[in-house]
Amino acid sequence: QVQLIESGGGLVQTGGSMRLSCTASGRTFDSLTLAWFRPAPGTEREVVAASGWFRDDSYYANSVKGRFTISRDKAQNTVYLEMNSLKPVDTAVYYCAATRGGIKNFPNDYTIWGQGTQVTVSS
Numbered sequence: 001q002v003q004l005i006e007s008g009g010g011l012v013q014t015g016g017s018m019r020l021s022c023t024a025s026g027r028t029f030d031s032l033t034l035a036w037f038r039p040a041p042g043t044e045r046e047v048v049a050a051s052g053w054f055r056d057d058s059y060y061a062n063s064v065k066g067r068f069t070i071s072r073d074k075a076q077n078t079v080y081l082e083m084n085s086l087k088p089v090d091t092a093v094y095y096c097a098a099t100r101g102g103i104k105n106f107p108n109d110y111t112i113w114g115q116g117t118q119v120t121v122s123s
Helices: none
Strands: 003-007 010-013 018-025 032-040 043-051 058-060 068-073 078-083 092-100 117-122
Touching: 003 092, 018 032, 018 092, 018 117, 032 068, 032 078, 043 068, 043 078, 058 068
Parallel strands: 010 117
Antiparallel strands: 003 018, 018 078, 032 043, 032 092, 043 058, 068 078, 092 117
């Protein structure tokens, strides 16, 4: 059973940068698609960025394109979310999640979740 542990959240000023990490324990990331979610108005959680295993592809929400980058270190069983040009609207609890197969955009399609890490962007 995979367990996901997020880290790297905290307080940053508008325009600043922050990197979130999500490390898996219990087994490796092999064959798992990994994603970062955050709460959004009108929905429980929205996908911010996702990293596919089979095609090594990635997905970004329109609101973060050009500012956020998802990457993974397979040797360290860790996925990262590099966040630049942060805005107050990015303030949220960020959750790491994993699923089998390709990239999926809905939280119900992800079966493994981390506990979340708080990101606060001050204006």
